[in-house]
Amino acid sequence: MAKITFITKDGEKVTVEGDSGNVMQLAVNNGVEGIDGDCGGVCSCATCHVFVAENDMDKVGEAGEIEADMLELEDNVSDFSRLCCQIEVSEAIDGIELTVAKED
Numbered sequence: 001m002a003k004i005t006f007i008t009k010d011g012e013k014v015t016v017e018g019d020s021g022n023v024m025q026l027a028v029n030n031g032v033e034g035i036d037g038d039c040g041g042v043c044s045c046a047t048c049h050v051f052v053a054e055n056d057m058d059k060v061g062e063a064g065e066i067e068a069d070m071l072e073l074e075d076n077v078s079d080f081s082r083l084c085c086q087i088e089v090s091e092a093i094d095g096i097e098l099t100v101a102k103e104d
């Protein structure tokens, strides 16, 4: 079981729990605002862009090659950017904090 906290555009903290699937699915299932997951999690829409808290980067790891290419198309990318459909939910990421990157 992993607890994941999202910080939405409004600054609201939403903590959700899951034990399988990917982080985007978990967010969508729990109605986290700003995570749309339009492509269904196949790394081709970037509507699941999040910024990983700096301290949590070790747990989450860096973007893979295809994911990094997709992120390059985004305007507001940082060193902490990930597409959260590419992050598997597992105990390894318990307690991480993700800021929703969606622009208005």
Ligand code: FES
Pocket: 024, 036, 037, 038, 039, 040, 041, 042, 043, 044, 045, 046, 047, 048, 049, 083, 084, 085, 086
């Ligand atoms: S849901 Fe489309 S890239 Fe993550």
